[in-house]
Amino acid sequence: MTQNRRPPAPHPAERARTIAARGGRAALLPSDGTEHRVVPVLHHVHASGEATLVLPDEHPLTRAASGAEVTAMLEIADHAAVQLREPVRGLLWITGWLRTLDARQARAASLEVADHRPDPRLLDVGHGASVLRLSPASLVVADAEGTTSLRPELFAQADPDPFHQHExxxxxxxxxxxxxVVGLLGRHLPDELRGGHIRPLGVDRLGLRLRVETEAEDHDVRIAFSQPVATPNELAVELRRLMGCPFLAQRG
Known part of the structure; x- marks a missing residue:
């Protein structure tokens, strides 16, 4: 009996690094039993899995984490680039220990974040805003490929997808x-999905993802490239091949 093989996808740690690098919408969930979601003024996840967050000085969580470490979870939602009925295509949860940094540590942390992500909101640090650091104990990534728990060291060893900044x-x-072009790519869909509304959902070094919206539900489909790609030119070649343009693919 022939079994359908799933198209190859990036490793869960790579997908987690990509969600973190894209810097989607974030919320802190303190483990105080209240289930209150705290939206930080700014967040940045470092390659180590640590997260730097900015909250107002007067926020209760800022004060609570000043005297002792607070267990908390940072949730980052990866939103699709186009408007969809269900816009969240992936989630990353970082669970660990949260503490408020002192003034010297906060300045150093702000400069470190600014090197990667210049943001005018960092100028409020020390002027009504505080910096908190989340040290990870574990991470979980969830998307159409599945849900996977990750150790911080595995997250740190991975790289984000090479196209995450331009996707x-x-x-x-x-x-x-x-x-x-989207219509031509739809020829790779299973027969039962070809009547739905086809939307471009994602692209990475191993393939293309399409969202098919039908009247009843949504379906995410991964279409694999013939080989991994690392440059825009290589990506263009693979897209032309998927469109059924072998001559154009050879010219790429």
Missing amino acids: DHWLRHLELSHRD
Whole structure:
């Protein structure tokens, strides 16, 4: 009996690093039994899995984490680049110990974040805003490929996808200006999904993801490239191949 093999996908640690690097919407969930979601002024996840967060000085969590470490979970939602009925395509949870940094540590942490992500909100640190650091104990990534628990060292060893900084722009361009291309890519879908509304959902070094919206539900489908890609030119070659343009693929 022939079994359908799932198309290859990036390792869970790589997918987690990509969600972190994209810097989606975040919420802190303190383990105080209240289930209150705290939206930080700013968040940044470092390669180690540690997270730097900015909260107002007067926030109860800022005060609570000043005297002792507080157990908390940071949730980061990876939103699709195009407008979808269900926009969240992945989640990353980082559970660990949260503490408020002193003034010297806060300045150093702000400069470190600014090196990676310049943001004017960092200027409020020391002027009504405090910096907190979340040290990870464990991480969990959840998306269409599944849900996986990760050790911090495994997260730190992975790299984000090479296209994560440009993915949103490419997908919006496909959606708005190249619906014909999206239609051609739809020929790789299972027969039972070809009548749905096909949307570009994601692209990474191993393949393309499409969201198929039907009247009843949504389906995420991964279409594998013939080989891993690392540059925009290599990506263009694979997309042309998937469109059924072998001559154009050879020219890429």
